[in-house]
Amino acid sequence: MLSLDRASLRYGPILGLSPTSFELPGGGGITGLLGPNGAGKSSLLQLVSGLLPPSGGAVRVFGEAPFRNPAVLARVGLVPEGDRLPTGLRADRWLRMMGELSGLSGEGLKAAMARALQTVGMADRSHLTFARMSKGMRQRMRLSQALLHEPELLILDEPFNGLDPEARLTLMALLRDLAEKGTRILVSSHILGEIAQLTDRILLLFRGRLLAEGTVTEIRQLLDRHPVELRLTGEAQVLARWAVEQPELAALRMEEEAVVLSVRSPRDFLPRLQQAAAEGAIPLRALDPLDLNLDAVFQYLTKDHA
Amino acid sequence: MPIYAPTLPPAPDLTLGQPPALVLMRFDFTRLWRQKIGRFFGFTFLLLLLWKVARIYLDHLLHTNQALKPMQDFAKTILTQGAAFQADLLNPASYLLWFLVALVGGGLVARDTLYRVRPLMYAHPVTPRDYLLAKLGFASLLPFLILLPFALLPWLMSLLLAGAQGPVWVTAPLRLLPAMAISSVLMGSLAVGASSMAATPRAGVGWVLGLVLGASTLASMIHGLAGLPAVDALNPILLAETWPQLLVGVERPLVAWLPAVLGTAFHIGLWTWVAARRTRPSEAVI
Amino acid sequence: MEDSLIAFEQLEVRYQAAAVPALKGLTLSLEHGIVGLLGPNGAGKSTLLKALLGLLTPSRGSGTVLGVALGGPESARLRARIGYMPEYDALIEDASAYEQVAFWGELSGLAPEAARDRAHEVLYFVGLDESRYRPVSGYSTGMRQRVKLAQALVHSPELIFLDEPTNGLDPDGRRRMLDLVLRVHAELGTGVILASHLLGDVERVADQLVILDQGEIKAAGSMAGLRKALARRVELRFLDPLDAGQEAGLVELGTVLEARNGLYDLELAETDPAGVFRWAQSRGATLVQVTPRHDRLDEVLLRALHPGRA
Numbered sequence: 057m058l059s060l061d062r063a064s065l066r067y068g069p070i071l072g073l074s075p076t077s078f079e080l081p082g083g084g085g086i087t088g089l090l091g092p093n094g095a096g097k098s099s100l101l102q103l104v105s106g107l108l109p110p111s112g113g114a115v116r117v118f119g120e121a122p123f124r125n126p127a128v129l130a131r132v133g134l135v136p137e138g139d140r141l142p143t144g145l146r147a148d149r150w151l152r153m154m155g156e157l158s159g160l161s162g163e164g165l166k167a168a169m170a171r172a173l174q175t176v177g178m179a180d181r182s183h184l185t186f187a188r189m190s191k192g193m194r195q196r197m198r199l200s201q202a203l204l205h206e207p208e209l210l211i212l213d214e215p216f217n218g219l220d221p222e223a224r225l226t227l228m229a230l231l232r233d234l235a236e237k238g239t240r241i242l243v244s245s246h247i248l249g250e251i252a253q254l255t256d257r258i259l260l261l262f263r264g265r266l267l268a269e270g271t272v273t274e275i276r277q278l279l280d281r282h283p284v285e286l287r288l289t290g291e292a293q294v295l296a297r298w299a300v301e302q303p304e305l306a307a308l309r310m311e312e313e314a315v316v317l318s319v320r321s322p323r324d325f326l327p328r329l330q331q332a333a334a335e336g337a338i339p340l341r342a343l344d345p346l347d348l349n350l351d352a353v354f355q356y357l358t359k360d361h362a
Numbered sequence: 363m364p365i366y367a368p369t370l371p372p373a374p375d376l377t378l379g380q381p382p383a384l385v386l387m388r389f390d391f392t393r394l395w396r397q398k399i400g401r402f403f404g405f406t407f408l409l410l411l412l413w414k415v416a417r418i419y420l421d422h423l424l425h426t427n428q429a430l431k432p433m434q435d436f437a438k439t440i441l442t443q444g445a446a447f448q449a450d451l452l453n454p455a456s457y458l459l460w461f462l463v464a465l466v467g468g469g470l471v472a473r474d475t476l477y478r479v480r481p482l483m484y485a486h487p488v489t490p491r492d493y494l495l496a497k498l499g500f501a502s503l504l505p506f507l508i509l510l511p512f513a514l515l516p517w518l519m520s521l522l523l524a525g526a527q528g529p530v531w532v533t534a535p536l537r538l539l540p541a542m543a544i545s546s547v548l549m550g551s552l553a554v555g556a557s558s559m560a561a562t563p564r565a566g567v568g569w570v571l572g573l574v575l576g577a578s579t580l581a582s583m584i585h586g587l588a589g590l591p592a593v594d595a596l597n598p599i600l601l602a603e604t605w606p607q608l609l610v611g612v613e614r615p616l617v618a619w620l621p622a623v624l625g626t627a628f629h630i631g632l633w634t635w636v637a638a639r640r641t642r643p644s645e646a647v648i
Numbered sequence: 649m650e651d652s653l654i655a656f657e658q659l660e661v662r663y664q665a666a667a668v669p670a671l672k673g674l675t676l677s678l679e680h681g682i683v684g685l686l687g688p689n690g691a692g693k694s695t696l697l698k699a700l701l702g703l704l705t706p707s708r709g710s711g712t713v714l715g716v717a718l719g720g721p722e723s724a725r726l727r728a729r730i731g732y733m734p735e736y737d738a739l740i741e742d743a744s745a746y747e748q749v750a751f752w753g754e755l756s757g758l759a760p761e762a763a764r765d766r767a768h769e770v771l772y773f774v775g776l777d778e779s780r781y782r783p784v785s786g787y788s789t790g791m792r793q794r795v796k797l798a799q800a801l802v803h804s805p806e807l808i809f810l811d812e813p814t815n816g817l818d819p820d821g822r823r824r825m826l827d828l829v830l831r832v833h834a835e836l837g838t839g840v841i842l843a844s845h846l847l848g849d850v851e852r853v854a855d856q857l858v859i860l861d862q863g864e865i866k867a868a869g870s871m872a873g874l875r876k877a878l879a880r881r882v883e884l885r886f887l888d889p890l891d892a893g894q895e896a897g898l899v900e901l902g903t904v905l906e907a908r909n910g911l912y913d914l915e916l917a918e919t920d921p922a923g924v925f926r927w928a929q930s931r932g933a934t935l936v937q938v939t940p941r942h943d944r945l946d947e948v949l950l951r952a953l954h955p956g957r958a
Contacts, residue, residue, distance in 0.1 A: 092818030093789070190689060220688040220845050221949055246818045249848035256909035273887075273910065326887055326934050333925040341921050343938045348885070354819050373804040374766055376728050376757035385754045393742065478738050485701055485732040486755040487725070643703065
């Protein structure tokens with residue numbers, strides 16, 4: 057559905073994206089595009105949404121190059137970064153204009169607008185001017201604009217920036233809903249927690265390069281240089297006595313009512329732990345992998361490449 | 363041997379500081395120093411000052427040197443004398459001084475607006491009055507300090523060369539210093555008022571120049587068309603020049619006493635009011 | 649009163665012309681610590697800040713901040729005891745970090761020499777080294793945020809108000825900024841009020857929480873008190889994705905309430921955690937996570953903002 061083959065982007069001498077290859081399968085689902093500022097997220101999205109041609113390599117969306125290709129662009133919806141809208145304009149008039157730009161007209165346009173506004177939950181408030189809307193409402197209008205032509209691929213660049221927590225949660229629920237109905241969504245963010253809440257599939261960019269691709273668990277397992285940290289809650293003394301006899305143990309730290317273990321090759325260790333707990337050999341009440349989150353994965357990855 | 367933690371030492375004393383207005387004013391002077399705007403102006407003002415001082419010496423030579431006796435009458439016709447001469451000590455720098463005030467003063471308030479630091483100042487123990495006082499103080503002190511050597515150096519020179527008989531009156535500073543103070547405050551309030559209306563320092567410079575030149579052009583136009591000389595009292599450039607003349611007692615000053623007092627009070631009042639309104643805390647929302 | 653950071657009793661604050669008060673009868677008591685302040689835009693956060701700084705006088709009720717009564721004779725001096733890090737870039741672009749931090753210190757009442765010494769110390773604390781002598785206009789976002797933090801700390805306030813301190817920072821920058829916030833409280837003993845749109849930030853550093861909406865307090869209290877552990881609820885994650893048969897078998901453990909991105913939220917039928925391990929063992933799945941389910945911060949927030957909807 058979407059593939060990059062050694063595609064790169066330079067703005068004059070400035071690097072946007074180093075040659076990058078990956079493939080995104082079809083069907084619904086959300087993919088998070090992660091990376092610090094200047095990592096190349098926007099560059100990648102500009103290539104995929106056909107705003108710019110690649111400086112080298114090839115970009116394929118639905119099997120064709122998206123740049124200046126209406127056949128592809130008609131199937132892609134884009135919500136660009138930022139919050140710039142004509143403040144004095146009524147939102148529904150602006151939306152109609154965007155629909156006309158997409159080639160819709162008459163009853164078709166009306167129906168599309170009603171549907172898009174319904175989806176983003178702005179049907180009863182679209183007569184307001186942008187100046188009278190909150191940031192969250194404006195962001196939903198910007199999303200409705202991308203949904204008018206019912207795209208199969210929806211691209212959002214930093215959509216959560218500046219939103220308050222509730223607006224953030226509303227938007228996330230909206231995106232999850234769209235994904236369940238079969239839209240493929242590509243969303244970029246520099247805030248890990250947001251993406252982690254939204255999806256498990258990530259693309260990680262760093263310094264213009266693609267660093268990793270997959271689910272957090274998958275990526276974490278590839279990082280076998282770094283032992284996995286596990287917190288075992290229960291009687292600390294007993295747990296510790298059991299843990300020190302395990303060959304995979306790299307380090308152990310005692311806490312009140314818990315031990316934190318650093319474990320090499322969790323694939324060997326975890327089944328044995330599970331067996332011991334199931335047999336009642338150890339008083340294990342909770343098992344918490346401390347670095348199986350996006351934050352830790354990101355930190356390991358960028359540290360290795362710094 | 364004790365080991366000290368690598369963290370901040372205990373709280374310092376918060377009661378030894380200087381008044382906020384003074385701190386703000388000092389910061390602006392440091393900035394002026396750093397910006398190096400002073401080089402061109404410093405050089406030009408120095409030349410002007412040298413010319414003023416040289417004239418005192420020339421005057422002295424004409425009076426004492428017998429060889430130059432024949433030239434004395436001629437010199438008297440081309441060089442100003444008496445009261446006009448005293449007032450003229452502060453004069454030729456006028457346009458240049460306005461330009462400097464616009465250049466420096468234009469950014470005074472506008473820069474804080476652009477960087478959005480004013481709300482943060484009001485979150486410190488700084489009141490809007492402190493702020494206004496500091497800005498007005500700085501913008502008025504600047505022209506005053508520049509004019510100071512013009513008032514004092516020729517006077518000192520004249521005293522040294524010829525004593526009480528010199529071309530500069532012994533009492534001249536008593537008249538010139540208050541005149542300078544009034545003109546400086548006029549310049550300062552205009553600059554601060556104009557700067558408070560601008561969104562960027564550069565626009566502030568434009569505002570000051572526009573206001574000064576606009577008001578003077580308008581005043582001279584009305585003067586010319588309606589034949590009302592009193593309208594000149596709205597011309598800030600003329601006002602600044604007229605105060606030394608009035609206080610020294612020139613026979614025919616640029617603007618008469620009453621219009622000068624009214625015009626100056628109007629300008630200072632209006633621009634201070636504008637600046638006060640534009641720098642209120644509510645205007646700069648936290 | 650010594651230990652309390654803030655104590656409000658029916659505090660009402662209104663702007664002169666406004667018909668509706670901006671803060672409507674807040675009753676609130678916060679201990680010394682790190683307080684997370686949540687709420688939509690326009691909830692009254694900046695009004696609260698102005699009230700804390702003694703810039704607004706309460707129209708009704710009473711409040712004390714750091715033991716000083718608001719609206720009382722001492723309240724004007726509160727501003728010297730509070731540090732404020734604004735959300736936007738309130739930096740003097742043409743001055744160096746050192747110069748402006750010293751300047752803000754002087755404005756808070758430090759003597760010139762003391763302010764300069766202090767500026768150096770605070771800049772080391774926030775981790776700005778050689779670059780402190782360059783004008784801040786060339787700084788990166790992370791460095792700018794540090795200058796803003798240093799500015800808020802220079803006069804060693806007893807309470808600092810941080811408005812969106814991680815705005816615009818990338819993951820690494822955010823982590824460092826939050827570590828700094830923790831250090832400010834742990835090492836300097838400064839009380840912190842942290843206003844943020846990012847629940848993750850608040851969750852990471854705050855020990856108390858205030859949720860503000862439309863000038864009213866919707867929820868307040870200690871983080872642990874607000875985020876209760878839910879009885880018999882666990883979250884499970886497995887080393888490899890479950891196949892359909894295994895997933896269907898989860899009902900033997902209890903009710904599956906939610907399954908998202910490989911994380912299963914269950915209400916267990918029995919309370920013995922060993923049962924979960926036994927189930928996995930019998931089904932040939934390997935558990936990597938078995939944790940009791942607590943209220944998430946987003947759930948706390950939504951419940952507080954929409955009490956009817958739950």
